[in-house]
Amino acid sequence: MTRDEAFFEFLCRMGDNTLVLGHRVSEWCGHAPVLEEDIALANTALDLIGQTQLWLGLAGEVEGEGRDADRLAFHRDAWDFRNLLLVEMPNGDFGRTLMRQFLFDAWHTILLGRLIGSSDRRVAEIAEKASKEAAYHLERSADTVVALGDGTEESHARMQAALDYLWPYVGEMFEADAVDQAMAEEGIAPDPTGLRADYDALIGRVLAEATLTIPDSRFAHKGGRDGRMHSEHLGHLLTQMQWLQRAYPDARW
Amino acid sequence: MSQTQDHPSVQQIWDWLGQVPDPEIPVISLTDLGIIRDVGWQDDTLVVTVTPTYSGCPATSIINLDIETALRGHGIEKIELKRQLSPAWTTDWLSEAGRAKLEEYGIAPPQPAGGPERCPHCGSTHVEKVSQFGSTPCKATWRCRDCLEPFDYFKCI
Incomplete structure (x- = not known):
């Protein structure tokens, strides 16, 4: 694997995370429990899709084969996606959607914070922009997790169930492979395993305040970020997201 | 960089851009919003550097279009819009x-x-x-x- 091949993989991981999560969150549009939450979810999705354009745009530039962000988003199939399994999980109820957002936002803010110091100027610039948005997302998802976790008996039970369901998908964020090793050696991105201590501290604080119990297991489902094996949910998501380009390839607005 | 007699001055361009309303909050102008980061001539091309407010803001492409339309309306033909991400926009x-x-x-x-x-x-x-x-x-x-x-x-x- 050359340096640019590893760099391309890394950028696809960044862009596919925000793309797939952005699509998932946008599925709430018009369905959220109250209008304000509907707007909040749509705005969060919009930020994530905006960041996707930047990451996948740079991925296409690094690859140098003429693929732009749209082409990468709409003309690849499930096996070429490099997102974490966590973000392709179905929304479930509102509580599970917000728990997934919180678990992602916490990791995202820590990672973006490190990427601001990337040796690649383009990566550093995108991270600088995205980290402001991610910090805002984290503020809201953490507040909501606390409000619902430390809320009524019903909301508490739902948030605990959401955490129990999503917890096995957290470990994949801290997996490292040859791509990560190459990025760390170049100073482009940090070794993911080194983010775990900060992450555990951050979510530990918030989940304790939310009166929720972190499951006592480090078992992790893997296979999303390296594309080895996505869950069955990604293919269904892509049939919706890519419908137009599949039916009318290269159609333009 | 060169400045010839035919070019409207950079200050003049800033004034014109100060009259272009933000498409979503039309009471303020693009210069009020602080997203125009630089204006300058490169030979006979006017380079306008714009930074996005939010990375997914749908108004970004409309803003670029509005800038171009306004400047063309003032007779400027060669315009280059440059996107600048860093330093990131701040209120x-x-x-x-x-x-x-x-x-x-x-x-x-x-x-x-x-x-x-x-x-x-x-x-x-x-x-x-x-x-x-x-x-x-x-x-x-x-x-x-x-x-x-x-x-x-x-x-x-």
Whole structure:
């Protein structure tokens, strides 16, 4: 694997995370429990899709084969996606959607914070922009997790169930492979395993305040970020997201 | 860089851009918003450097179109729009005039404290947050506990 091949993989991981999560969150549009939450979810999705354009745009530039962000988003199939399994999980109820957002936002803010110091100027610039948005997302998802976790008996039970369901998908964020090793050696991105201590501290604080119990297991489902094996949910998501380009390839607005 | 007699001055360009309204909050101009970062001539091409407010803001492409249309209307033919991500846009770049116009329009201007100073309708300081998000990516939703009116707050980032 050359340096640019590893760099391309890394950028696809960044862009596919925000793309797939952005699509998932946008599925709430018009369905959220109250209008304000509907707007909040749509705005969060919009930020994530905006960041996707930047990451996948740079991925296409690094690859140098003429693929732009749209082409990468709409003309690849499930096996070429490099997102974490966590973000392709179905929304479930509102509580599970917000728990997934919180678990992602916490990791995202820590990672973006490190990427601001990337040796690649383009990566550093995108991270600088995205980290402001991610910090805002984290503020809201953490507040909501606390409000619902430390809320009524019903909301508490739902948030605990959401955490129990999503917890096995957290470990994949801290997996490292040859791509990560190459990025760390170049100073482009940090070794993911080194983010775990900060992450555990951050979510530990918030989940304790939310009166929720972190499951006592480090078992992790893997296979999303390296594309080895996505869950069955990604293919269904892509049939919706890519419908137009599949039916009318290269159609333009 | 070169400057010939035929070119409108950079100051003139800034003035023209100061008359282009933000497409989503038309009471303020693009220069009030602080997203025009640089204006300069490169030979006979006018280079305008623009930074996005939010990375997914759908107004970004309209803003670029509006800039081009306005400058063409003033007779400038060769225009290059450059996107600049860093330093990332901050609400500190809103002009004082822009902040005043926002408040007059009913949108509370951003405050470092993270919430509006007062209700833009009645001036009361008894305000509460309804949602961290609002009708556009740059706004949050608040309400006044005295006059009971809801209002937009321009998020501080």
